[in-house]
Amino acid sequence: MTNVLEPITTLKGIGKETAEHLSEMGIYTIQDLIWTFPYRHEDSRLKDLAETPHNEKVTIEARVESVPSVLYLGKNKSRIQVTVLAGRHLVKVVFFNQNYLRTKLVPGQVVTVSGKWDRGRQVINGTSIKFGPKTDNADFEPVYSLKSSIHQNKFRKYMRQALDLLEGEMDETLPGRLIEQYQLPSLLEALEGVHFPKDADHAKQARRRFVYEELLQFQLRIQSLRKIRKENEQGLAIHYDVNKVREFIRQISFELTNAQKRVVNEISKDLKEPHRMNRLLQGDVGSGKTIVAAIGLYSAVTAGFQGALMAPTEILAEQHAESLKGWFDPIGVKVAILSGSTKTKERRLILEQLRDGEIDILIGTHALIQPDVLFNNLGFVITDEQHRFGVEQRRVLRDKGVNPDVLFMTATPIPRTLAITAFGEMDVSIIDELPAGRKQIETHWLKKDQLNSGLTKMESELRNGRQAYVICPLIEESDKLDVQNAVEVYEQLSTIFNGRYKIGLMHGRLHPDEKDSVMREFSEGEVDVLVSTTVVEVGVNVPNATFMMIYDADRFGLAQLHQLRGRVGRGEHQSYCVLLADPKSEEGKERMMSMTQTNDGFKLAEKDLELRGPGDFFGKKQSGLPEFKMADLVHDYRTLEVARQDAAKLIYDDQFWQSDEYRYLRKMLEESGALNGERMD
Ligand code: ADP
Ligand code: MG
Numbered sequence: 114m115t116n117v118l119e120p121i122t123t124l125k126g127i128g129k130e131t132a133e134h135l136s137e138m139g140i141y142t143i144q145d146l147i148w149t150f151p152y153r154h155e156d157s158r159l160k161d162l163a164e165t166p167h168n169e170k171v172t173i174e175a176r177v178e179s180v181p182s183v184l185y186l187g188k189n190k191s192r193i194q195v196t197v198l199a200g201r202h203l204v205k206v207v208f209f210n211q212n213y214l215r216t217k218l219v220p221g222q223v224v225t226v227s228g229k230w231d232r233g234r235q236v237i238n239g240t241s242i243k244f245g246p247k248t249d250n251a252d253f254e255p256v257y258s259l260k261s262s263i264h265q266n267k268f269r270k271y272m273r274q275a276l277d278l279l280e281g282e283m284d285e286t287l288p289g290r291l292i293e294q295y296q297l298p299s300l301l302e303a304l305e306g307v308h309f310p311k312d313a314d315h316a317k318q319a320r321r322r323f324v325y326e327e328l329l330q331f332q333l334r335i336q337s338l339r340k341i342r343k344e345n346e347q348g349l350a351i352h353y354d355v356n357k358v359r360e361f362i363r364q365i366s367f368e369l370t371n372a373q374k375r376v377v378n379e380i381s382k383d384l385k386e387p388h389r390m391n392r393l394l395q396g397d398v399g400s401g402k403t404i405v406a407a408i409g410l411y412s413a414v415t416a417g418f419q420g421a422l423m424a425p426t427e428i429l430a431e432q433h434a435e436s437l438k439g440w441f442d443p444i445g446v447k448v449a450i451l452s453g454s455t456k457t458k459e460r461r462l463i464l465e466q467l468r469d470g471e472i473d474i475l476i477g478t479h480a481l482i483q484p485d486v487l488f489n490n491l492g493f494v495i496t497d498e499q500h501r502f503g504v505e506q507r508r509v510l511r512d513k514g515v516n517p518d519v520l521f522m523t524a525t526p527i528p529r530t531l532a533i534t535a536f537g538e539m540d541v542s543i544i545d546e547l548p549a550g551r552k553q554i555e556t557h558w559l560k561k562d563q564l565n566s567g568l569t570k571m572e573s574e575l576r577n578g579r580q581a582y583v584i585c586p587l588i589e590e591s592d593k594l595d596v597q598n599a600v601e602v603y604e605q606l607s608t609i610f611n612g613r614y615k616i617g618l619m620h621g622r623l624h625p626d627e628k629d630s631v632m633r634e635f636s637e638g639e640v641d642v643l644v645s646t647t648v649v650e651v652g653v654n655v656p657n658a659t660f661m662m663i664y665d666a667d668r669f670g671l672a673q674l675h676q677l678r679g680r681v682g683r684g685e686h687q688s689y690c691v692l693l694a695d696p697k698s699e700e701g702k703e704r705m706m707s708m709t710q711t712n713d714g715f716k717l718a719e720k721d722l723e724l725r726g727p728g729d730f731f732g733k734k735q736s737g738l739p740e741f742k743m744a745d746l747v748h749d750y751r752t753l754e755v756a757r758q759d760a761a762k763l764i765y766d767d768q769f770w771q772s773d774e775y776r777y778l779r780k781m782l783e784e785s786g787a788l789n790g791e792r793m794d
Contacts, residue, residue, distance in 0.1 A: 117144035117279065124274050126267075134262045143275050150307050150742065151255035154316065157227060158252040162202045167232035170240075174225050174247050175199035175206075181218045197224070208239045217244065253310050272308050276301075287326055288774035291759070297322040321752075323743040328753050331741075332760035333778060334787040340764050341788075348389030348516045351492050353381070353412035361411050361444065365404065372396075372546035373405055379542045380409045383518060384416075384493065390518030395532065396544030397714035398524045398679030399551065403436050405544070406495050409520060410437075410474050414446055418492025419467075420474045421513075423481050425498050427452045428632050432654050433497070434476045441474065451477035451486070453625075488513055495520045524679070525672060526714035528722045531746065545715055553712050554682040556690040558666075558705040567662050567691040568609065574660040575614050575641055579686060581660035583644045584677055586668050602664065603644040610642070619645035647677065656684030666692035666708075667701040671721040674704070675714050682712075700724050722746075 120142055122132050140146050160171045175197035184192045193208050195218050206226055208214055218224070225247040228239035257268055285292070285300050292299065298306060298318050306319025358381075362369065369377065376394060383390035396402045410420035422437070424430040434450040441448050449463050449472045466472045470489030475481065494517045521539075532541050559567050571581050583606065585599040603618045610616065617631045617640035634640040636655045643658075647669075661681045666674060674692070682688035692709075696702050707720045746753065763769040763778075770779070782788055 118142050121146060124271055127271060134260060137260055146271060146275050147304055149257060151257045153256050154253035155256055157254050159247060162199055162204065162230065165230050169230055171230045172225065172227040173199040174223065177218050177220050177222045177224060179220060181215055183215050205236045206239050207236055252312055253316065255308050276305060276308065286777040295325060297325065320743060324749050324752050325756060327741055327744045328756035329760055330781050332757045333763065333782055334785050336760040336764045337782060337787045343388040346389045348387055348518060349492055350387040351384040351413055351416045351418060353384060354415035357415045358408065358412050362408060370546045370548055372544040373401055376405050376542040376544055377408050380520065381412060384412055389516050390520060392520050392540040392542055394520055394522045394542045395526060396524065397526055399683065400544040400547055402522050402544060403433060406522060407437055407440055410493060411446065413493035414473045418490050419488050420493045421481060421491060422476045423496045424478060427454065427478055427629060429497065430476055430478050437474065437476065446473045447471060448474045448476065451475060451480045453478060453480050491517050493518045495522060497522045525676065526718040528718050552682060552687055554678055554688045554690050556709045558692045558694065558709050561693050561695050564693060567693060570689060570691065571660050571662060579659040580655065580657050581642045582658060582680055583642060584661065584663040585646060586665050599644055599646050606642060606644060614641040615639065616642045616644060619643055621646055654683055659686045659688040662691045662693060664693050667694040667696035667705060671704050671707060671717045674708055675717045
């Protein structure tokens with residue numbers, strides 16, 4: 114009986130020296146060997162030359178038709194040529210420096226030749242030759258990533274030997290139930306298919322199995338961490354008044370979109386249950402997250418709890434307060450706002466009413482997490498644009514209640530695959546639908562020397578009483594980066610518009626008071642054009658602004674461009690976005706094209722993921738994404754979804770914890786530390 118844990122030297126032909134070379138690749142045991150997957154396969158299927166394109170690799174079976182002719186090209190160099198008949202094609206085969214073929218190639222003999230097909234000259238530039246017809250039925254030969262000291266052919270032989278030894282002796286690692294349900298190949302069949310596939314389908318099925326198995330294991334770890342969290346963290350069961358909540362929803366001036374309804378249900382369910390809510394709500398700009406937040410907060414209020422909503426800037430907090438007061442004042446729910454600029458006397462009053470429980474909902478900036486802000490009975494906390502707050506700030510706010518439920522909202526669409534991978538321990542809700550009747554923002558990509566045409570469009574909007582944003586990447590001239598500087602653009606535009614329109618300047622170096630005052634002037638319509646760095650990115654709502662021009666747009670990622678663009682198109686008027694860019698790379702061009710083609714943040718996020726890959730999507734190094742052997746988060750998202758659902762069910766299934774067929778998955782879970790609540794990184 115061969116054990117997979119036996120040392121690699123158990124295999125014939127592997128001595129001390131080879132074992133040493135293999136150990137450099139991390140291969141010590143038979144198990145290590147068989148889990149070293151090839152990175153590609155060489156296609157060695159027989160091809161019909163008539164259908165083979167120029168310069169493609171081919172393998173043919175042919176009969177030698179001539180005596181080989183040899184040309185000597187100097188020391189140890191030679192070129193041998195022979196005419197062969199492959200099917201109905203009479204072609205030449207050429208080999209370099211394979212002098213020995215001279216005596217081996219005899220007319221009438223059948224050979225199998227691989228090489229590159231020169232269609233024009235009807236010549237195969239041979240790379241390998243076997244004498245006799247193609248005997249083995251290997252259509253694909255594995256190519257491994259090897260240290261130069263080991264040859265592919267040798268390595269293939271070790272692999273073949275290892276797999277043959279293990280035949281019939283390897284335990285299946287997936288339960289029969291799942292194998293059957295998804296029609297997956299058995300472990301051995303899949304290993305065979307990964308290394309030595311019989312055909313393309315064999316390879317595909319093998320890959321399918323390992324992708325699923327890998328993602329299932331991954332999701333089992335995440336789901337068990339989640340389960341442990343839910344079991345250990347006592348939360349509030351918020352028994353809201355269903356009828357009151359229904360009535361509240363009914364009297365809103367619009368009908369919720371289906372996506373909003375779904376998310377409201379997800380949140381309600383979390384509120385009711387006694388575990389602590391830990392949910393991420395994603396919704397594109399304008400998808401209507403605020404009303405969803407309001408319904409959640411109101412639910413908590415009907416159960417006698419207080420709610421809090423924390424926004425990253427004063428302007429955003431004020432906007433939220435305005436919306437919420439519009440809904441809550443008429444029904445007697447008391448909303449207050451607390452920010453850095455709240456007057457001392459007013460602040461004292463608010464704090465008092467908060468402690469007494471007179472205030473139902475408190476909205477604010479991080480002024481909410483000052484030590485003297487004490488709630489009477491905080492049950493539900495929402496933080497908007499969660500990435501703007503540090504983990505610590507969020508924790509402090511949460512700790513102001515007794516395990517209140519927590520909802521994080523973000524307008525940054527993250528592809529679902531990444532969301533459930535990187536935020537796997539959180540529940541994720543997505544509003545993936547905009548309210549009906551929204552106008553698409555018309556987006557144009559202009560070269561920098563077409564600036565004037567952009568300015569003409571801008572002026573025509575201004576003439577109609579609309580307002581405009583002009584976005585510049587950096588605030589100061591930098592020698593290294595050839596980017597527009599906001600101050601320069603501001604001065605340029607001031608000259609161009611020459612007093613006809615009022616221009617405002619906004620950048621990160623301004624004092625917070627100055628920022629607020631510029632923003633206020635813009636939102637009140639006193640400033641017509643706001644020249645700004647990316648600080649306007651999040652949340653600002655000025656419905657009269659219908660035009661945005663972005664300088665050096667190719668310097669931004671798709672997600673950020675989309676966020677910026679979301680500042681326009683918020684009112685009844687048609688809006689426009691002009692991207693000024695001369696991208697040098699194909700990828701940059703593709704980003705610009707994508708922006709002109711769609712307004713859908715999730716589509717753009719998927720595109721961004723495709724262009725930049727999962728690692729770069731979140732920015733370097735802190736992606737929190739695991740590395741997979743086979744699975745690819747971009748292409749295998751459906752499998753990830755399936756694996757996630759299966760894992761979530763299994764974790765609560767007694768069978769999983771008891772039945773013998775799950776023992777490998779259980780063992781993997783134990784070894785990962787997930788059962789002790791340890792994270793994996
Ligand atoms: P965001 O998700 O960007 O925070 P908001 O909550 O600010 O979006 O909503 C944008 C606008 O759409 C608001 O004026 C809001 O009242 C409105 N809105 C939200 N949901 C709907 C809906 N289902 N139908 C029509 N308008 C809606
Ligand atoms: Mg919002």
